[in-house]
Amino acid sequence: MAESYIPQQIESKWQEKWEADKLYKAVIDPTMPKFYALTMLPYPSGDIHIGHWYAMAPSDVRARYKKMQGYNVLFPMGFDAFGLPAENAAIQRGIHPKTWTLRNIDRMRTQLKSMGAMFDWEREAVSCLPGYYRWTEWLFLKFYEMGLAYRKQSPVDYCPNCKTTLAREQVVGEERICERCGTPVVKKDLKQWFWRITNYADELLDFSEIDWPDKIRTLQTNWIGRSEGAEVVFKVAPEDMLAEAGAPGTGVPGEGDLVVFTTRPDTLWGATFMVLAPEHPLVDRITKPEQRNAIADYQTQATRQTEIERLSTEKEKTGVFTGAYAINPVNGERIPIWVADYVMMTYGTGAIMAVPAHDERDFAFAKKFELPIPVVIKTEDWDGEPLEEAQPGEGVMINSGPFDGTPAPHPAVEKVTSWLEDQGKGKAAVNYRLRDWLISRQRYWGAPIPMVYCDKCGAVPVPYEDLPVLLPDDVDFMPTGESPLKYHEEFLHTTCPKCGGPATRETDTMDTFVCSSWYHYAYLSPYYKDGEPLDTNSIPWDPEEAKYWTPVDTYTGGAEHATMHLIYTRFFTKALRDAGLVDYDEPMLQLRNQGIILGEPRLGDCVEITGEWDGATFRAQEVKVYSFKDQADWPSAGRSDNRVCGEVMDRDDVSLKVRVKEETEEVDEGALVVVQIKEGLPVIIPGKEGVGNLGDILYHLEVEKMSKSKKNVVAPDDLVTTYGADIVRAYLMFGWRWELGGPWDSQGIEGVVRWVHRVWNLIQEEPRDRVPVQPEDEDTLLRAMHRAVKAVTEDMENFSFNTAIARLMEYTNAITKARAALWGTAAWEQAIHTLLLLMAPITPHMTEELWAYLGKPYSIHQQSWPTWDEEMLVESTLEIPVQINGKVRGKITVSADADEETIKAAALAEPNVARHTEGKQIVKIIVPKGKLVSIVVKK
RNA sequence: GCCGAAGUGGCGGAAUAGGCAGACGCAAGCGACUCAAACUCGCUCGAGCUUAGCUCAUGUGGGUUCGACUCCCACCUUCGGCACCA
Secondary structure (H helix, E strand, O other), X not given: OOOOOOHHHHHHHHHHHHHHOOOOOOOOOOOOOEEEEEEOOOOOOOOOOHHHHHHHHHHHHHHHHHHHOOOEEEOOOEEOOOOHHHHHHHHHHOOOHHHHHHHHHHHHHHHHHOOOOOOOHHHOEEOOOHHHHHHHHHHHHHHHHOOOEEEEEEEEEEEOOOOEEEOHHHEEOOOOEEOOOOOEOEEEEEEEEEEOHHHHHHHHOOOOOOEOOHHHHHHHHHHHOOEEEEEEEEEEOHHHOOOOOOOOOOOOOOOOXXXXXXXXHHHHHHOOEEEEOOOOOOHHHHOOHHHHHHHHHHHHHHHHHHHOOOOOOOOOOOOEEEEEEEEOOOOOOEEEEEEOOOOOOOOOOOEEEEOHHHOHHHHHHHHHHOOOOOOOEEOOOOOOOOOOOOOOOOEEEOOOHHHOOOEEOOOHHHHHHHHHHHHOOEEEEEEOOOOOXXXXXXXXXXXXXXXXXXXXXXXXXXXXXXXXXXXOOOOOOOOOOOOHHHHOHHHHEEEOOOOOOEEEEOOOXXXXXXXXXXXXXXXXXXXXXXXXXXXXXXXXOOHHHHHHHOOEEEEEEEHHHOOOHHHHHHHHHHHHHHOOOOOOOOOEEEEEEEOEEEOOOEOOOEEEEEEEEEOOEEEEEEEEEEOHHHHHHOOOOEEOOOEEEEEEEEEOOOEEXXXXXXXXXXXXXXXXXXXXXXXXXXXXXXXXXXOEOHHHOOOOEOOOXXXXXXXXXXXXXXXXXXXXXXXXXXXXXXOOOOOOEEEOOOOOHHHHHHHHHHHHHHHHOOOXXXXXXXXXXXXXXXXXXXXXXXXXXXXXHOXXXXXXXXXXHHHHHHHHHHHHHHOOOHHHHHHHHHHHHHHOOOOHHHHHHHHHHOOOOOOHHHOOOOOOOHHHHOOOEEEEEEEEOXXXXXXXXXXXXXXXXXXHHHHHHOHHHHHHHOOOEEEEEEOOOOOOEEEEEEO
């Protein structure tokens, strides 16, 4: 009798042995091809949750599969350990962020180890340790040296709840709320550090060297938002330039020049007014005295509008005339200059030429303020009447001087652009939506920005040899909106590295995305050269390791990082390349995203309560509970003077929300009743002895993201205790399409449980009733084996994990069928060895145990991945369907090498086919090789 | 509004250089084993009908084709992203 399968015993046993044997230590071996597999590192929030498993377990499976295929695999793990939650814990609970973080990391490392992944823990890197963040600081200095870092005063998004600035991509939705806490952000004018990611905008649009999902490529492309067009110079009408306007305008080339960016220079002749953003520097200088007040009011209102929540969903155009005019450079017309908030200071030049006939926004504005709308592009269906709406489509240029008759937009745009260049009135230009990366955060728990401010010398970088700038431990965390470091005298005051005079340190720290932009390099040699002094020529990692392992071959993680981490890390590697630190353009060659596991939906229990009404609420005297599992036995829902009955939709300490109408009925106001339950009131659960309490009652759960407050969290630790890691790994692969994810299904896992147990018993238990071997048995089994090897290999390669498991289940079924006849034969041995090898990456412990049981050499994880023989897949006879006019009417069995005529004859002879062709004219017969027979008949 | 993805049994999902729709599982039903239950094993399982077979069926409506989940056109729904980007 076989040993029963007790995963709790075998899993820890093998995990200990693998660790002791350093089975997964990744060591450079120039004789082997390398494979750098990487999965996004977790934030140490406290517990590993099912989402981490869903992301990491299949990634581990694939790393193991690559290892068996003969690659030298590096599969590291670490922690993204700086960030707000640690600091919030400090504020709320008085725990130091470092203590909180390191404690969580210890806990999560242990939890991760229960997964049985092949992580090389000797390469673990934790971004909040000085050995790590001094290199983050070093990289800042490098970027500064390269001219990629700069500091400027600018309006930034600020979360009043987190008390820190946010990068643009951390502000979400139309309501512009903080991604982390949902608080509406406000604008603050602060001096901040930026990185010139825009230098790489064009290069970031090029995905030709990487195999990344279309979705991510599209998101990044849209985020960068490249648009081609022209910059055109409009002159302010000379009489409108004010005498006192002496100072040169910021970002404006010539005195009184208004530069606009347009994607449609071919519509220049239709520009009948101009619009400046309220913050545009020229506004104050050109506004006529009589318009001063109106403009000033409008500017104030516009500023406030970004600060208060934008309530209005309809965006009625607003604006104020400055009183001044500009000259349209192509036809010399005087056109009014307006100020309106539909023009953004942050895009293009903050000024536009308005062409109402061919731009929807300009059209709406012109309609509202009764400005002329001349047509300059004649579209096919234009009847010559005034336009009802803007016509941005294709057409032919009219009323456009020398260009009349030119097809627009092409080649009109190109022709007009080069004409403008010849005339010195404009030039071709490219604009991006992407803006420089704001990295300053007014927080303590982040990598310090290694800069010093001196009254004499200004901003001075901390010398490389003085790194790291260490975070002091004794900091007061009370949030003020400024970095806590600002109030730490010892940290704040320093001497200027240049002149030796008194100076202060930068007290802002870096966005944590900086740390995670280079962690895949940190894994190569964690905390490299810790303690040794640095200089400008240092390298943050062991160059030999980098040369062998990088770039990353396969990167897996969530698609939610598309416009943040995944764009920053590409930028980083391009900057590192320009710094001479790497010799390639892209950090990760292949990227795949997994989906999200949501909470499991579930009915609530049913309660039948007697009591009495008190206004709209019902006071309970007795509560009877019926389990959500036995819906058939529920008493019928409803409400009366002394009774309320229905499903529990929600619950708190003193009340239940009960749905008093049946599922099928329309839900209205009266469908939910709030029942007040006094503390200690007995709760009667039929079939259960004694009294329960309110906390025993389960309430209705919808499909939602898992969260502690919704109490729909699936804890991997519990699952491992119940089922073992192997089964959880396999189920996470089998239950959903990996890239989509979906709601958790606690019953679905049973299928995987049965499968794994079946394999376990299949190999260990000799069949009780043997049957004689039939001649074709061996072929059938081996054919199934070769099929499985092929299918599983292809599925692994394509991240199609659910079908890989399905194929393995199919193969297991085939072996089960062959068992009674073939047990103990050579073919049997081959079949079960192959099954174990194919399953080894998925269920590493259980296959290792069975491999040892069969007396095979340790370790199964050092064996080669099986290969298949195409010839073995071919069957000698085929069953193929016969269609008549596209409908299947029968099936025939023919030998695989039968010629077309034989197949046709067999098809026509099939009784049901013959019945359907009788008395009809056969038009033609199509025979795609080995697939089917298609007969076309006519009456 | 714009961009992108997805709609297949009661459920998760298979199948796309066009070729037997529903692989593999879950749930359900029936049966075997058992004193009994659980486990396990076997069978049934898209809907309908006048059931050796036939009709309908992959979000809806058209089209191409001997043949369409797959390709084309129009539309609907859901999800994700962007949102006055000139």
